[in-house]
Amino acid sequence: GQQVMQIPQYQHVQEGEDFTTYCNSSTTLSNIQWYKQRPGGHPVFLIQLVKSGEVKKQKRLTFQFGEAKKNSSLHITATQTTDVGTYFCAGPVNYGGSQGNLIFGKGTKLSVKP
């Protein structure tokens, strides 16, 4: 069945280092969304990418959507302790009868050492 895979599962960095998480889909996606979940919190929407090869930036965060629309990445420059949390990618479920649904990757848990 359709799968969305994220690597790495965990990442420990020193504050100020860069961080990247990768998302790979088993199928072509019409769009991809990214969410962040702080420890003890709930997922919060960060961004959506729609176009092939699209790159979007939010301050120190850079999001990319692959040319084939099957992979995506999130890169954080110069991590800060406020970046701690789990980052999820999610893509539309594309089998019949599943309108409106997203399939989530298992997430990358980022910890930042001050």
Added chain:
Amino acid sequence: NAGVTQTPKFRVLKTGQSMTLLCAQDMNHEYMYWYRQDPGMGLRLIHYSVGEGTTAKGEVPDGYNVSRLKKQNFLLGLESAAPSQTSVYFCASSSRGQTYEQYFGPGTRLTVT
């Protein structure tokens, strides 16, 4: 504007007991979802609704039932709780479907002993 709210926040059940989790949203969203989150498993869809009076099964629906009698509310029921249903449950809503962001509630932490 409270967004998405969930009650209760925490609950401990004994095996075989039943309970209902309530989700409410004040954004007039059409779509609502129930997820469970287990360590290392990400978010898995239990049931969802594309409008008032409609519900459908997600990835892991067994042992759960849902109802959407009012547009703003989405109820998740456990008829006979099992230890395997120990999890954190999140409700979410969106104005449309797959191209619209989902807004999540704060979650309900359920333990079944």
